[in-house]
Amino acid sequence: DAGITQSPRYKITETGRQVTLMCHQTWSHSYMFWYRQDLGHGLRLIYYSAAADITDKGEVPDGYVVSRSKTENFPLTLESATRSQTSVYFCASSEDRRQPQHFGDGTRLSIL
Amino acid sequence: RKEVEQDPGPFNVPEGATVAFNCTYSNSASQSFFWYRQDCRKEPKLLMSVYSSGNEDGRFTAQVDKSSKYISLFIRDSQPSDSATYLCVVNMNYGGATNKLIFGTGTLLAVQP
Incomplete structure (x- = not known):
């Protein structure tokens, strides 16, 4: 039982391209989250979702789009990638907003 | 001021040492x-x-002092396999139904054999 999986694990692309990072969880958790992690900043919340069709901005949402048409999936799209979006992206899920979050193993994204 | 603050370290300790990590947070309404x-x-x-x-x-022992808004983690008899970054996380309440987990930037631990 993988729990929460992210794909791809690694991605290299060019500035201006659209990139979609996938996240899938099998726990039927209501909440799902996207974070980016950069040296000196720790984990920063990009977007989160409390349930299907409900999404909300986090700390650093600019340049990103999310959707949640199904409870188990929460894709993150960079509509026009910039070099500043080079980072490690983690997806996470939790049963409710007070419970600890469980993380996928991350996507390492490089934008050239 | 950051909502959750940790010493970034690194902490370099010999095997067998007791290690203490500390963390402070700003939101007095935090519950978890x-x-x-x-x-x-x-x-x-x-x-x-915690x-x-x-x-x-x-x-491993974890404690919280809500009056001081202070969280701690102790590792006894530390092992090289404990070497990692330790993140303090606080569930912040922003009023009503709005809660968010806020992550500290982490403290790096290196346990030397």
């Missing part, structure tokens, strides 16, 4: 607290939840 461990180039993993009465799991 956690410690995560993150190995190099890996995802954060839940190490333990209860008001304190809790212990083997060599």
